[in-house]
Amino acid sequence: MAERSSxxxxxxxxxxxxxxxxxxxxxxxxxxxxxxxLAIGIVCAVEIFLRTRDPHSLIAYPELAASxxxxxxxxxxxxxxxxxxxxxxxLIGSSQMREGVWMPALIDDLRSQLGDVRxxxxxxxxxxxxxxxxxxxxxxxHPRPPKLAVIGLSVRDLRGAEPDVTRMAxxxxxxxxxxxLRAHGFDAAPALxxxxxxxxGKISYTLRYRDQIAMDLTRPLKPLGIDYxxxxxxxxxxxxxxxxxxxxxxxxEIARTRISMxxxxxxxxxxxxxxxxxxxxxxMVQRLRSMLTALKERGIAVVIVEMGVAxxxxxxxxxxxxxxxxxxxxxxxxxxxxxxxxxxxxxxFKLGEVHFSDLQHHNRPGAEIFGKxxxxxxxxxxxxxxxxxxxxxxxxxxASP
Numbered sequence: 001m002a003e004r005s006s007x008x009x010x011x012x013x014x015x016x017x018x019x020x021x022x023x024x025x026x027x028x029x030x031x032x033x034x035x036x037x038l039a040i041g042i043v044c045a046v047e048i049f050l051r052t053r054d055p056h057s058l059i060a061y062p063e064l065a066a067s068x069x070x071x072x073x074x075x076x077x078x079x080x081x082x083x084x085x086x087x088x089x090x091l092i093g094s095s096q097m098r099e100g101v102w103m104p105a106l107i108d109d110l111r112s113q114l115g116d117v118r119x120x121x122x123x124x125x126x127x128x129x130x131x132x133x134x135x136x137x138x139x140x141x142h143p144r145p146p147k148l149a150v151i152g153l154s155v156r157d158l159r160g161a162e163p164d165v166t167r168m169a170x171x172x173x174x175x176x177x178x179x180x181l182r183a184h185g186f187d188a189a190p191a192l193x194x195x196x197x198x199x200x201g202k203i204s205y206t207l208r209y210r211d212q213i214a215m216d217l218t219r220p221l222k223p224l225g226i227d228y229x230x231x232x233x234x235x236x237x238x239x240x241x242x243x244x245x246x247x248x249x250x251x252x253e254i255a256r257t258r259i260s261m262x263x264x265x266x267x268x269x270x271x272x273x274x275x276x277x278x279x280x281x282x283x284m285v286q287r288l289r290s291m292l293t294a295l296k297e298r299g300i301a302v303v304i305v306e307m308g309v310a311x312x313x314x315x316x317x318x319x320x321x322x323x324x325x326x327x328x329x330x331x332x333x334x335x336x337x338x339x340x341x342x343x344x345x346x347x348x349f350k351l352g353e354v355h356f357s358d359l360q361h362h363n364r365p366g367a368e369i370f371g372k373x374x375x376x377x378x379x380x381x382x383x384x385x386x387x388x389x390x391x392x393x394x395x396x397x398x399a400s401p
Contacts, residue, residue, distance in 0.1 A: 043206060046213075050205035055083045060211035061233040070125035072211055073098075074170040077122045077135055079208075080235045086139045086146040087120035089382060091234075092132055093152030096307040098123035099242050099361040100152060101371035103234045109375035114382060121234035123152065129287040130163035133294075138171040140294040148382045149295050150374070153288075154307040154360070155318050155326045158280035162187070163287065169194035242357055243364050258353055265313070265359070278322040280329050288330075292337040301385035303377065304334055308344040310356040342377065349373060 050058060059079040060072055089110065091097055098121060107119050122139070124131050132151065139146055163184075169177065169191035177195045180188040201208030232238035295302050306327070309318070327343050334341035355366030362370060 047204060047206050050209060055079075058205070058209040058212045059083070060209075060215055061235070071167060071170065073125045074131070074135075074167055075211060076233070077124060077235060078138060078171055080120070081122070081138060081142065085144045086142050087118040088146060089117060089119045089148045089150065089378060090139055090146040091119070091121040091123055091150050091152065092136060092139075093123040093307065094127040094132075094154070094157060095123065095125045096154055096309075096360050097121065097152030098125065098234060099240060099357070100307060100367060101234075101362075101374060102243060102364065102367040103237050103239050103371075105368060106371040106375055107237050109372065110378060110382075113375075113379050117382070119237065123234070124167075126167075128157045128160055128164075129153075129284040129291070130165075131167050132157070133287040133291040134168035134171040136291045137176070137294050140298045140300060145298045145300055147385050148301045148303070148378065150378060151291070151302065151304045152307045153304055153330060154309065155322060156360075158284040158288065158326060158329065161281050161283050163283060165191040166194055170198070172198065174199060239367075242361060243367050260358055278319060278325045280326060285329060285333070289333060289337070292333070292339060296337065296339075301381055302337075302339040303381050304330060304339060304341040305374065305377070306330070306342065306344040306347075307360075308347070308351055309360050310358075311352055313359040340381070347373065 059076050061076045091101070093100070100123075101121065103119075103121055110117055110119055122135055124135065127135075136149065136151075139149070165180070165188050168180075172180070172191065172195050174195055177188060177191055180191070197207060206213070232240045232243075234240060292302060308314075314323070327345075330341050331343070349369055351362070351366050351369065355362060355369065357363040
């Protein structure tokens, strides 16, 4: 009888732990699940840790061998502008400007003549006039804007009908996005997720500096053959890996450049046939005008410099009528806006194959020559800007293309 009673008790449903009891065991005080509390605790710990760090150490500026994410340079430019405020002299452009100058030498040249002046290269990988306008607007609306903007433009930068709003949105807040939405309709809609992340990033460092967190987490993979190396950062006056290399490598650079150019010419012809018309894109021309208007309204001096390309590219890929249309368009806009434009044809030097690492980007010898000349052009313009620093000319409003 005792055995039967024991068996019956074990079969009694009331004697078994219920599902609700089992779930309660995984909760704290019958409330929040333990796993959720742990997750929240980890997020809070990461957030607190990030807020104790030097913000400069959290800005990712990598050269990822396993990635070709050009947007990283956009985020880095935004963060350095927000953290340090804009430099006195801001270089703006695509990777042609980013690799165009040897930054340490340029800074030394400018400081020897202008004193303790801050110089930063905010040029962005893959940028055209649309992305340049976005970073320019971000600089111009800062409480302490730059005194001089040096804009590097090439034929490529005014081609293409559709702006890349997802990249531009890296520099936008919600107000700027709604302005774009009113001006360009639903073409600006894909940028909304980026704008939302920007807003959340002002609240959460974990979201704001997620690129650097990802880099720190993946660095242990380096022994496995994945090379995550930090690249020299031209925003803070360093030079990029593309421009490094000792003087003794000149001969090797020349040979490699000639070989790579011939290979790239064969692949690039189709990509450079952007459109049948040699005229620049009206959409990109409008972005250029908007850029200059934003700078003028803040009293920022401007100089536009045409970024040259290697002779094989100039001769074989960019048709003469396309180059002429570019020069005529930019010259006309610069004249109307009252800014200086320096075409490549009047620059007092000629850069050939030996001065380029590929079809468009300077190697170290080319960057040194171009940077030395650019410093000589910047100095008098910067001195003139100081005489009327932060004086605002009458607002002209958006210009028509």
